[in-house]
Amino acid sequence: MMIQPAELKIVAATIAVLIFLHRLFKHFFHQHTKLKRAPGPFPWPVVGNLLMLGKLPHRAFYELSTKYGDIMELKLGSVLTIVVSSPELAKQVLKVHDLICASRPETIASKIIFEQRNIGWAPYGDHWRHMRKLSTLELFTLKRLEDSKNVRDEELSWLVHGIFEHCKEGNPVNMQTSLSSTSMNVISRLLFKKRYFNTVHSDEESEEFKDVFLKLMNINGVFNISDYVPFLKPFDLQGIRFECNQILSKVDRFFNKTIQEHLKEKKEANELKDFLDIMLSHPGVDGVSDRLDELTIKGVSIDIFVAGTDTIATTVEWALVELIRHPNVIKKVQDELDDVVGQERVVDENDIPQLKYLQAVVKETFRLHPPGPLLMPHETREACVIGGYHIPAKSRIFVNVWAIHRHPSAYENPFDFNPERFVENLIDVKGIDFQLLPFGSGRRMCPSLNYGLLMVQIELAKLLHSFKWTLPKGQNPQDIDMGEIFGVSVPKKIPLQVVQTPHD
Ligand code: HEM
Numbered sequence: 001m002m003i004q005p006a007e008l009k010i011v012a013a014t015i016a017v018l019i020f021l022h023r024l025f026k027h028f029f030h031q032h033t034k035l036k037r038a039p040g041p042f043p044w045p046v047v048g049n050l051l052m053l054g055k056l057p058h059r060a061f062y063e064l065s066t067k068y069g070d071i072m073e074l075k076l077g078s079v080l081t082i083v084v085s086s087p088e089l090a091k092q093v094l095k096v097h098d099l100i101c102a103s104r105p106e107t108i109a110s111k112i113i114f115e116q117r118n119i120g121w122a123p124y125g126d127h128w129r130h131m132r133k134l135s136t137l138e139l140f141t142l143k144r145l146e147d148s149k150n151v152r153d154e155e156l157s158w159l160v161h162g163i164f165e166h167c168k169e170g171n172p173v174n175m176q177t178s179l180s181s182t183s184m185n186v187i188s189r190l191l192f193k194k195r196y197f198n199t200v201h202s203d204e205e206s207e208e209f210k211d212v213f214l215k216l217m218n219i220n221g222v223f224n225i226s227d228y229v230p231f232l233k234p235f236d237l238q239g240i241r242f243e244c245n246q247i248l249s250k251v252d253r254f255f256n257k258t259i260q261e262h263l264k265e266k267k268e269a270n271e272l273k274d275f276l277d278i279m280l281s282h283p284g285v286d287g288v289s290d291r292l293d294e295l296t297i298k299g300v301s302i303d304i305f306v307a308g309t310d311t312i313a314t315t316v317e318w319a320l321v322e323l324i325r326h327p328n329v330i331k332k333v334q335d336e337l338d339d340v341v342g343q344e345r346v347v348d349e350n351d352i353p354q355l356k357y358l359q360a361v362v363k364e365t366f367r368l369h370p371p372g373p374l375l376m377p378h379e380t381r382e383a384c385v386i387g388g389y390h391i392p393a394k395s396r397i398f399v400n401v402w403a404i405h406r407h408p409s410a411y412e413n414p415f416d417f418n419p420e421r422f423v424e425n426l427i428d429v430k431g432i433d434f435q436l437l438p439f440g441s442g443r444r445m446c447p448s449l450n451y452g453l454l455m456v457q458i459e460l461a462k463l464l465h466s467f468k469w470t471l472p473k474g475q476n477p478q479d480i481d482m483g484e485i486f487g488v489s490v491p492k493k494i495p496l497q498v499v500q501t502p503h504d
Pocket residue numbers: 119120121132303304305307308309311312315371372375376377378438439440441443444445446447448449451452453456
Protein backbone atom coordinates (compact mmCIF):
# COMPACT_ATOMS: atom_id res chain seq x y z
CA MET A 1 0.00 0.00 0.00
CA MET A 2 1.37 3.44 -0.98
CA ILE A 3 1.37 6.17 1.69
CA GLN A 4 0.19 9.47 0.25
CA PRO A 5 2.19 12.70 0.96
CA ALA A 6 -0.83 14.17 2.76
CA GLU A 7 -0.94 11.16 5.10
CA LEU A 8 2.79 11.49 5.75
CA LYS A 9 2.30 15.11 6.77
CA ILE A 10 -0.47 14.11 9.21
CA VAL A 11 1.76 11.40 10.75
CA ALA A 12 4.69 13.83 11.11
CA ALA A 13 2.46 16.52 12.65
CA THR A 14 0.94 13.98 15.08
CA ILE A 15 4.42 12.82 16.18
CA ALA A 16 5.56 16.43 16.71
CA VAL A 17 2.45 17.21 18.81
CA LEU A 18 2.93 14.03 20.87
CA ILE A 19 6.61 14.87 21.54
CA PHE A 20 5.61 18.39 22.54
CA LEU A 21 2.85 17.17 24.90
CA HIS A 22 5.20 14.59 26.40
CA ARG A 23 7.79 17.32 27.12
CA LEU A 24 5.14 19.63 28.56
CA PHE A 25 3.82 16.87 30.79
CA LYS A 26 7.33 15.87 31.93
CA HIS A 27 8.27 19.48 32.66
CA PHE A 28 5.30 20.14 34.96
CA PHE A 29 4.98 16.64 36.35
CA HIS A 30 8.60 16.45 37.55
CA GLN A 31 8.31 19.75 39.32
CA HIS A 32 5.45 18.49 41.44
CA THR A 33 6.58 15.01 42.43
CA LYS A 34 8.74 13.91 45.35
CA LEU A 35 11.72 13.55 43.06
CA LYS A 36 11.69 17.23 42.32
CA ARG A 37 13.55 18.45 39.26
CA ALA A 38 15.36 21.77 39.42
CA PRO A 39 13.36 24.75 38.14
CA GLY A 40 14.15 26.21 34.76
CA PRO A 41 12.71 27.76 31.63
CA PHE A 42 10.30 25.77 29.52
CA PRO A 43 12.14 23.84 26.76
CA TRP A 44 10.88 24.12 23.18
CA PRO A 45 10.73 21.06 20.94
CA VAL A 46 14.03 20.13 19.28
CA VAL A 47 16.08 23.19 20.33
CA GLY A 48 15.00 23.20 23.99
CA ASN A 49 16.51 26.33 25.59
CA LEU A 50 19.47 26.57 23.19
CA LEU A 51 18.35 29.85 21.65
CA MET A 52 18.39 31.54 25.08
CA LEU A 53 22.17 31.27 25.39
CA GLY A 54 23.16 33.99 22.93
CA LYS A 55 26.85 34.73 22.35
CA LEU A 56 27.83 34.92 26.04
CA PRO A 57 26.33 31.84 27.76
CA HIS A 58 27.79 32.68 31.21
CA ARG A 59 25.89 35.99 31.23
CA ALA A 60 22.71 34.38 29.83
CA PHE A 61 22.83 31.69 32.57
CA TYR A 62 23.41 34.41 35.17
CA GLU A 63 20.31 36.33 33.99
CA LEU A 64 18.25 33.12 34.05
CA SER A 65 19.51 32.32 37.57
CA THR A 66 18.15 35.63 38.85
CA LYS A 67 14.73 34.33 37.77
CA TYR A 68 14.93 30.57 38.43
CA GLY A 69 17.46 30.34 41.26
CA ASP A 70 20.97 29.08 42.02
CA ILE A 71 20.29 25.65 40.53
CA MET A 72 18.45 25.32 37.21
CA GLU A 73 17.57 22.58 34.78
CA LEU A 74 17.61 23.40 31.08
CA LYS A 75 17.38 21.41 27.89
CA LEU A 76 20.08 22.40 25.42
CA GLY A 77 18.76 20.66 22.33
CA SER A 78 18.32 17.14 23.68
CA VAL A 79 20.98 17.48 26.40
CA LEU A 80 19.74 17.73 29.97
CA THR A 81 21.77 20.51 31.53
CA ILE A 82 22.14 21.66 35.13
CA VAL A 83 23.60 25.08 35.94
CA VAL A 84 24.71 25.93 39.48
CA SER A 85 25.40 29.55 40.44
CA SER A 86 26.19 29.79 44.17
CA PRO A 87 29.28 28.90 46.27
CA GLU A 88 27.25 26.35 48.29
CA LEU A 89 25.95 24.53 45.18
CA ALA A 90 29.43 24.59 43.58
CA LYS A 91 30.64 22.81 46.73
CA GLN A 92 27.90 20.20 46.27
CA VAL A 93 29.03 19.52 42.67
CA LEU A 94 32.82 19.78 43.05
CA LYS A 95 33.30 18.39 46.57
CA VAL A 96 30.32 16.50 48.03
CA HIS A 97 29.41 14.79 44.72
CA ASP A 98 32.80 15.24 43.03
CA LEU A 99 33.20 11.55 42.12
CA ILE A 100 29.74 11.42 40.51
CA CYS A 101 30.18 14.73 38.64
CA ALA A 102 33.77 14.10 37.46
CA SER A 103 33.16 12.94 33.89
CA ARG A 104 33.13 14.96 30.66
CA PRO A 105 30.63 14.83 27.81
CA GLU A 106 31.76 13.70 24.38
CA THR A 107 31.78 16.50 21.80
CA ILE A 108 32.27 16.15 18.04
CA ALA A 109 35.51 18.20 18.09
CA SER A 110 37.01 16.35 21.08
CA LYS A 111 36.16 12.98 19.51
CA ILE A 112 37.79 13.83 16.15
CA ILE A 113 40.85 15.65 17.47
CA PHE A 114 41.67 13.79 20.67
CA GLU A 115 39.58 10.62 20.44
CA GLN A 116 39.11 11.71 24.08
CA ARG A 117 42.64 10.47 24.87
CA ASN A 118 43.80 13.81 26.26
CA ILE A 119 43.21 14.94 29.85
CA GLY A 120 40.66 17.74 29.58
CA TRP A 121 38.03 15.91 27.49
CA ALA A 122 38.71 12.36 28.70
CA PRO A 123 35.73 10.73 30.42
CA TYR A 124 36.30 9.70 34.04
CA GLY A 125 38.10 6.33 34.00
CA ASP A 126 41.50 4.60 33.89
CA HIS A 127 42.90 6.59 30.98
CA TRP A 128 42.05 9.97 32.56
CA ARG A 129 43.34 8.84 36.01
CA HIS A 130 46.63 7.67 34.49
CA MET A 131 47.22 10.85 32.47
CA ARG A 132 46.16 13.13 35.30
CA LYS A 133 48.67 11.34 37.56
CA LEU A 134 51.40 11.77 34.94
CA SER A 135 50.60 15.47 34.65
CA THR A 136 50.61 16.18 38.40
CA LEU A 137 53.57 13.92 39.32
CA GLU A 138 55.82 14.63 36.35
CA LEU A 139 54.79 17.64 34.28
CA PHE A 140 53.34 20.30 36.59
CA THR A 141 55.49 19.69 39.70
CA LEU A 142 57.05 22.47 41.78
CA LYS A 143 60.50 21.15 40.77
CA ARG A 144 59.72 21.56 37.06
CA LEU A 145 58.28 24.98 37.78
CA GLU A 146 61.59 26.01 39.36
CA ASP A 147 63.64 24.39 36.59
CA SER A 148 61.77 26.33 33.92
CA LYS A 149 62.29 29.75 35.57
CA ASN A 150 64.90 30.80 33.01
CA VAL A 151 62.38 30.20 30.17
CA ARG A 152 59.87 32.54 31.82
CA ASP A 153 62.57 35.11 32.65
CA GLU A 154 63.81 35.17 29.06
CA GLU A 155 60.39 35.36 27.43
CA LEU A 156 59.18 38.07 29.81
CA SER A 157 62.28 40.18 29.31
CA TRP A 158 61.75 39.84 25.52
CA LEU A 159 58.15 40.97 26.02
CA VAL A 160 59.26 44.06 27.99
CA HIS A 161 62.05 44.76 25.50
CA GLY A 162 59.65 44.40 22.53
CA ILE A 163 57.17 46.85 24.08
CA PHE A 164 60.03 49.24 24.93
CA GLU A 165 61.24 49.27 21.31
CA HIS A 166 57.72 49.73 20.02
CA CYS A 167 56.83 52.63 22.32
CA LYS A 168 60.12 54.43 21.50
CA GLU A 169 58.42 55.18 18.19
CA GLY A 170 55.31 56.39 20.05
CA ASN A 171 53.05 53.69 18.55
CA PRO A 172 50.30 52.09 20.63
CA VAL A 173 50.89 48.40 21.39
CA ASN A 174 48.21 45.74 20.88
CA MET A 175 48.52 43.98 24.24
CA GLN A 176 46.39 40.99 23.24
CA THR A 177 48.82 39.94 20.51
CA SER A 178 51.93 40.58 22.60
CA LEU A 179 50.66 38.71 25.68
CA SER A 180 49.34 35.81 23.68
CA SER A 181 52.63 35.37 21.74
CA THR A 182 54.56 35.37 25.02
CA SER A 183 52.30 32.71 26.60
CA MET A 184 52.57 30.55 23.47
CA ASN A 185 56.35 30.81 23.38
CA VAL A 186 56.69 29.82 27.03
CA ILE A 187 54.41 26.82 26.57
CA SER A 188 56.00 25.67 23.29
CA ARG A 189 59.44 25.89 24.92
CA LEU A 190 58.24 23.78 27.88
CA LEU A 191 56.63 21.28 25.51
CA PHE A 192 59.13 21.00 22.64
CA LYS A 193 61.96 23.42 23.49
CA LYS A 194 61.01 25.59 20.51
CA ARG A 195 59.65 29.12 20.23
CA TYR A 196 57.45 29.88 17.26
CA PHE A 197 56.04 33.37 17.82
CA ASN A 198 57.61 36.80 17.37
CA THR A 199 60.59 35.13 15.77
CA VAL A 200 62.61 37.47 13.58
CA HIS A 201 62.95 34.86 10.85
CA SER A 202 59.65 33.10 10.44
CA ASP A 203 60.39 29.78 8.74
CA GLU A 204 57.92 27.38 7.18
CA GLU A 205 57.71 25.25 10.33
CA SER A 206 56.86 28.27 12.54
CA GLU A 207 54.19 29.39 10.13
CA GLU A 208 52.64 25.92 9.99
CA PHE A 209 52.74 25.61 13.78
CA LYS A 210 51.04 28.99 14.28
CA ASP A 211 48.41 28.24 11.67
CA VAL A 212 47.51 24.82 13.10
CA PHE A 213 47.47 25.81 16.76
CA LEU A 214 45.52 29.05 16.30
CA LYS A 215 42.89 27.05 14.37
CA LEU A 216 42.88 24.40 17.10
CA MET A 217 42.24 27.00 19.78
CA ASN A 218 39.38 28.54 17.78
CA ILE A 219 37.71 25.23 17.07
CA ASN A 220 37.93 24.21 20.75
CA GLY A 221 36.01 27.33 21.77
CA VAL A 222 33.18 27.10 19.23
CA PHE A 223 29.71 26.16 20.50
CA ASN A 224 28.69 23.35 18.11
CA ILE A 225 24.92 23.04 17.67
CA SER A 226 25.30 19.44 16.43
CA ASP A 227 26.64 18.47 19.89
CA TYR A 228 23.20 19.32 21.27
CA VAL A 229 20.83 18.43 18.43
CA PRO A 230 22.08 14.99 17.33
CA PHE A 231 19.94 14.69 14.18
CA LEU A 232 21.82 17.71 12.79
CA LYS A 233 25.16 15.85 13.10
CA PRO A 234 25.28 14.54 9.50
CA PHE A 235 24.67 18.05 8.12
CA ASP A 236 27.68 19.65 9.86
CA LEU A 237 25.91 23.06 9.63
CA GLN A 238 28.84 25.06 11.06
CA GLY A 239 31.44 23.09 9.09
CA ILE A 240 33.13 22.08 12.37
CA ARG A 241 33.56 18.38 11.50
CA PHE A 242 35.08 19.33 8.14
CA GLU A 243 37.49 21.81 9.75
CA CYS A 244 38.45 19.37 12.55
CA ASN A 245 39.38 16.73 9.95
CA GLN A 246 41.49 19.24 8.04
CA ILE A 247 43.28 20.40 11.21
CA LEU A 248 43.78 16.81 12.27
CA SER A 249 45.89 15.87 9.26
CA LYS A 250 48.15 18.93 9.82
CA VAL A 251 48.40 18.21 13.57
CA ASP A 252 49.37 14.62 12.79
CA ARG A 253 52.08 15.75 10.35
CA PHE A 254 53.46 18.19 12.91
CA PHE A 255 53.53 15.67 15.75
CA ASN A 256 54.95 12.81 13.66
CA LYS A 257 57.85 15.05 12.66
CA THR A 258 58.43 16.50 16.15
CA ILE A 259 58.23 13.09 17.84
CA GLN A 260 60.70 11.57 15.34
CA GLU A 261 63.12 14.48 15.93
CA HIS A 262 62.89 14.02 19.69
CA LEU A 263 63.51 10.29 19.42
CA LYS A 264 66.61 10.88 17.27
CA GLU A 265 68.11 13.60 19.48
CA LYS A 266 70.84 12.51 21.85
CA LYS A 267 70.26 14.39 25.11
CA GLU A 268 73.15 15.20 27.47
CA ALA A 269 72.68 13.63 30.91
CA ASN A 270 72.31 17.03 32.63
CA GLU A 271 70.14 18.57 29.91
CA LEU A 272 66.68 19.74 30.96
CA LYS A 273 63.99 17.48 29.50
CA ASP A 274 60.98 19.03 27.81
CA PHE A 275 57.43 17.68 28.33
CA LEU A 276 57.58 15.69 25.10
CA ASP A 277 60.79 13.92 26.27
CA ILE A 278 59.05 13.06 29.55
CA MET A 279 55.99 11.65 27.79
CA LEU A 280 58.12 9.69 25.32
CA SER A 281 59.99 8.02 28.17
CA HIS A 282 56.78 7.18 30.08
CA PRO A 283 55.36 3.62 30.03
CA GLY A 284 52.04 3.03 28.26
CA VAL A 285 48.66 3.37 29.97
CA ASP A 286 47.89 -0.33 29.42
CA GLY A 287 50.84 -1.41 31.62
CA VAL A 288 52.17 -3.57 28.73
CA SER A 289 53.74 -1.21 26.19
CA ASP A 290 56.93 0.58 27.15
CA ARG A 291 55.77 3.90 25.73
CA LEU A 292 52.66 6.05 25.70
CA ASP A 293 50.83 5.79 22.38
CA GLU A 294 51.18 8.73 20.00
CA LEU A 295 47.49 9.60 20.17
CA THR A 296 47.79 10.18 23.92
CA ILE A 297 51.02 12.17 23.59
CA LYS A 298 49.43 14.31 20.91
CA GLY A 299 46.23 14.79 22.95
CA VAL A 300 48.01 15.83 26.14
CA SER A 301 50.34 18.20 24.25
CA ILE A 302 47.38 19.93 22.57
CA ASP A 303 45.64 20.13 25.96
CA ILE A 304 48.61 21.87 27.51
CA PHE A 305 48.91 24.25 24.60
CA VAL A 306 45.21 25.12 24.38
CA ALA A 307 44.58 25.28 28.16
CA GLY A 308 47.82 27.02 29.02
CA THR A 309 48.13 29.96 26.66
CA ASP A 310 45.04 32.14 26.28
CA THR A 311 43.98 31.64 29.93
CA ILE A 312 47.11 33.48 31.09
CA ALA A 313 47.20 36.14 28.36
CA THR A 314 43.50 36.94 28.82
CA THR A 315 43.83 37.38 32.60
CA VAL A 316 46.82 39.72 32.28
CA GLU A 317 45.01 41.79 29.65
CA TRP A 318 41.90 42.16 31.87
CA ALA A 319 44.10 43.07 34.85
CA LEU A 320 45.71 45.88 32.81
CA VAL A 321 42.29 47.09 31.65
CA GLU A 322 40.95 47.24 35.23
CA LEU A 323 44.13 48.94 36.47
CA ILE A 324 44.02 51.61 33.76
CA ARG A 325 40.37 52.23 34.69
CA HIS A 326 41.35 52.55 38.38
CA PRO A 327 44.36 54.91 38.64
CA ASN A 328 44.40 54.80 42.47
CA VAL A 329 44.83 50.99 42.32
CA ILE A 330 47.62 51.04 39.70
CA LYS A 331 49.45 53.65 41.80
CA LYS A 332 49.19 51.43 44.88
CA VAL A 333 50.64 48.39 43.02
CA GLN A 334 53.49 50.45 41.55
CA ASP A 335 54.25 51.98 44.98
CA GLU A 336 54.39 48.48 46.43
CA LEU A 337 56.79 47.37 43.65
CA ASP A 338 59.00 50.40 44.35
CA ASP A 339 59.01 49.63 48.10
CA VAL A 340 59.74 45.90 47.76
CA VAL A 341 61.95 45.86 44.64
CA GLY A 342 63.08 49.46 44.01
CA GLN A 343 64.29 50.70 40.62
CA GLU A 344 67.82 49.27 40.77
CA ARG A 345 66.89 45.75 39.71
CA VAL A 346 64.12 43.91 37.87
CA VAL A 347 61.31 42.23 39.78
CA ASP A 348 61.80 38.48 40.24
CA GLU A 349 59.53 35.51 40.98
CA ASN A 350 61.04 35.35 44.47
CA ASP A 351 59.56 38.80 45.21
CA ILE A 352 55.96 37.62 44.69
CA PRO A 353 55.32 36.49 48.33
CA GLN A 354 56.13 40.06 49.48
CA LEU A 355 53.88 41.69 46.86
CA LYS A 356 50.63 41.31 48.82
CA TYR A 357 48.70 44.03 47.04
CA LEU A 358 49.65 42.68 43.60
CA GLN A 359 48.35 39.27 44.75
CA ALA A 360 45.05 40.91 45.76
CA VAL A 361 44.81 42.59 42.32
CA VAL A 362 45.31 39.21 40.61
CA LYS A 363 42.58 37.58 42.75
CA GLU A 364 40.18 40.44 42.04
CA THR A 365 40.88 40.08 38.30
CA PHE A 366 40.23 36.32 38.45
CA ARG A 367 37.00 37.09 40.35
CA LEU A 368 35.57 39.49 37.76
CA HIS A 369 37.13 37.92 34.66
CA PRO A 370 37.58 34.15 35.20
CA PRO A 371 39.05 32.80 31.91
CA GLY A 372 36.78 29.73 32.17
CA PRO A 373 33.52 31.33 33.38
CA LEU A 374 31.63 27.99 33.22
CA LEU A 375 34.69 25.78 34.01
CA MET A 376 34.76 22.92 31.48
CA PRO A 377 31.48 20.99 31.19
CA HIS A 378 31.14 18.20 33.77
CA GLU A 379 28.91 15.13 33.27
CA THR A 380 27.23 13.03 35.97
CA ARG A 381 28.22 9.35 35.95
CA GLU A 382 25.07 8.36 37.87
CA ALA A 383 21.97 10.00 39.30
CA CYS A 384 22.32 12.08 42.47
CA VAL A 385 20.57 14.75 44.52
CA ILE A 386 21.97 18.28 44.51
CA GLY A 387 20.36 21.17 46.38
CA GLY A 388 17.37 18.88 47.09
CA TYR A 389 16.75 18.22 43.37
CA HIS A 390 17.03 15.01 41.41
CA ILE A 391 19.90 15.13 38.90
CA PRO A 392 19.74 12.26 36.37
CA ALA A 393 22.78 10.30 35.17
CA LYS A 394 24.54 11.76 32.12
CA SER A 395 23.38 15.31 32.89
CA ARG A 396 25.72 18.03 31.70
CA ILE A 397 26.73 20.32 34.57
CA PHE A 398 27.92 23.88 34.21
CA VAL A 399 29.36 25.55 37.32
CA ASN A 400 28.82 29.22 36.55
CA VAL A 401 31.81 30.71 38.37
CA TRP A 402 31.15 34.04 36.65
CA ALA A 403 27.85 34.19 38.61
CA ILE A 404 29.35 32.68 41.78
CA HIS A 405 32.04 35.38 41.80
CA ARG A 406 29.21 37.95 41.87
CA HIS A 407 26.99 36.16 44.37
CA PRO A 408 25.58 38.58 46.96
CA SER A 409 26.12 36.01 49.75
CA ALA A 410 29.87 36.08 49.03
CA TYR A 411 30.78 39.65 48.10
CA GLU A 412 29.67 43.21 48.86
CA ASN A 413 29.18 45.41 45.78
CA PRO A 414 30.12 42.37 43.67
CA PHE A 415 30.28 44.22 40.33
CA ASP A 416 32.92 46.70 41.55
CA PHE A 417 36.64 46.14 40.92
CA ASN A 418 38.02 46.45 44.45
CA PRO A 419 41.22 44.49 45.29
CA GLU A 420 41.00 45.78 48.90
CA ARG A 421 38.44 43.02 49.53
CA PHE A 422 41.28 40.46 49.32
CA VAL A 423 43.92 42.36 51.32
CA GLU A 424 43.23 41.29 54.92
CA ASN A 425 41.52 38.12 53.81
CA LEU A 426 42.52 34.47 53.50
CA ILE A 427 40.29 33.61 50.50
CA ASP A 428 42.44 31.89 47.88
CA VAL A 429 42.13 30.57 44.32
CA LYS A 430 43.31 27.04 45.21
CA GLY A 431 39.90 25.37 45.08
CA ILE A 432 39.19 25.37 48.83
CA ASP A 433 37.13 28.56 48.94
CA PHE A 434 34.03 28.00 46.83
CA GLN A 435 33.36 31.72 46.37
CA LEU A 436 36.56 32.04 44.23
CA LEU A 437 37.04 29.24 41.70
CA PRO A 438 38.98 30.42 38.60
CA PHE A 439 40.84 27.07 38.50
CA GLY A 440 37.85 24.95 39.57
CA SER A 441 38.04 22.52 42.50
CA GLY A 442 38.10 18.78 43.13
CA ARG A 443 39.20 15.96 40.84
CA ARG A 444 38.88 17.93 37.60
CA MET A 445 40.38 21.20 38.78
CA CYS A 446 43.21 22.70 36.76
CA PRO A 447 46.33 20.53 37.31
CA SER A 448 48.55 23.48 36.48
CA LEU A 449 47.30 26.01 39.03
CA ASN A 450 50.78 26.82 40.36
CA TYR A 451 52.18 27.58 36.92
CA GLY A 452 49.10 29.54 35.77
CA LEU A 453 48.95 31.67 38.91
CA LEU A 454 52.69 32.37 39.01
CA MET A 455 52.78 33.28 35.33
CA VAL A 456 49.94 35.81 35.70
CA GLN A 457 51.51 37.36 38.82
CA ILE A 458 55.06 37.69 37.46
CA GLU A 459 53.98 38.89 34.00
CA LEU A 460 51.81 41.61 35.55
CA ALA A 461 54.53 42.56 38.05
CA LYS A 462 57.14 42.94 35.28
CA LEU A 463 54.84 45.04 33.09
CA LEU A 464 53.81 47.34 35.94
CA HIS A 465 57.37 47.67 37.23
CA SER A 466 58.71 48.60 33.79
CA PHE A 467 56.16 51.06 32.39
CA LYS A 468 53.69 53.84 33.04
CA TRP A 469 50.44 52.90 31.32
CA THR A 470 48.31 55.32 29.32
CA LEU A 471 45.72 55.02 26.57
CA PRO A 472 46.32 56.36 23.04
CA LYS A 473 45.63 60.10 22.74
CA GLY A 474 41.98 61.14 23.01
CA GLN A 475 40.84 57.96 24.83
CA ASN A 476 39.33 58.07 28.29
CA PRO A 477 39.81 55.09 30.69
CA GLN A 478 36.09 55.08 31.50
CA ASP A 479 35.27 54.66 27.80
CA ILE A 480 37.27 51.43 27.37
CA ASP A 481 34.97 48.89 25.75
CA MET A 482 34.46 46.01 28.23
CA GLY A 483 32.85 43.61 25.70
CA GLU A 484 33.90 39.94 25.75
CA ILE A 485 34.12 37.00 23.33
CA PHE A 486 33.22 33.50 24.58
CA GLY A 487 35.66 30.73 23.55
CA VAL A 488 38.44 28.64 25.16
CA SER A 489 38.81 31.70 27.42
CA VAL A 490 36.89 34.98 27.45
CA PRO A 491 39.16 37.70 26.06
CA LYS A 492 38.35 41.34 25.52
CA LYS A 493 36.38 41.74 22.28
CA ILE A 494 38.35 44.83 21.22
CA PRO A 495 42.04 44.23 22.07
CA LEU A 496 43.57 46.66 24.56
CA GLN A 497 45.80 49.23 22.83
CA VAL A 498 48.14 51.14 25.14
CA VAL A 499 50.98 53.61 25.03
CA GLN A 500 53.72 52.93 27.55
CA THR A 501 56.49 55.15 28.79
CA PRO A 502 59.30 53.68 30.91
CA HIS A 503 58.41 53.84 34.62
CA ASP A 504 60.73 56.35 36.36
C1 HEM B 1 45.40 31.43 34.39
C2 HEM B 1 45.65 30.20 34.04
C3 HEM B 1 44.66 29.06 34.06
C4 HEM B 1 43.36 29.01 34.50
C5 HEM B 1 42.53 30.13 35.12
C6 HEM B 1 42.90 27.65 34.29
C7 HEM B 1 41.62 27.20 34.59
C8 HEM B 1 41.18 25.91 34.35
C9 HEM B 1 39.82 25.47 34.56
C10 HEM B 1 38.69 26.35 35.07
C11 HEM B 1 39.75 24.15 34.23
C12 HEM B 1 38.50 23.25 34.25
C13 HEM B 1 38.19 22.78 35.65
C14 HEM B 1 36.91 21.98 35.70
O1 HEM B 1 36.35 21.63 34.67
O2 HEM B 1 36.43 21.71 36.81
C15 HEM B 1 41.07 23.76 33.80
C16 HEM B 1 41.39 22.48 33.38
C17 HEM B 1 42.62 22.14 32.89
N1 HEM B 1 43.73 22.95 32.79
FE1 HEM B 1 43.86 24.90 33.37
N2 HEM B 1 43.91 26.90 33.74
C18 HEM B 1 45.00 27.73 33.59
C19 HEM B 1 46.23 27.37 33.09
C20 HEM B 1 46.58 26.11 32.68
C21 HEM B 1 47.88 25.74 32.19
C22 HEM B 1 49.06 26.71 32.11
C23 HEM B 1 47.81 24.43 31.85
C24 HEM B 1 48.89 23.54 31.29
C25 HEM B 1 50.13 23.86 31.15
C26 HEM B 1 46.47 23.96 32.14
C27 HEM B 1 46.02 22.68 31.93
C28 HEM B 1 44.74 22.22 32.22
C29 HEM B 1 44.27 20.87 31.96
C30 HEM B 1 45.10 19.73 31.35
C31 HEM B 1 42.94 20.82 32.39
C32 HEM B 1 41.99 19.62 32.34
C33 HEM B 1 41.94 18.92 33.69
C34 HEM B 1 41.01 17.71 33.74
O3 HEM B 1 40.03 17.65 33.01
O4 HEM B 1 41.31 16.80 34.55
N3 HEM B 1 45.76 25.02 32.63
N4 HEM B 1 41.92 24.84 33.88
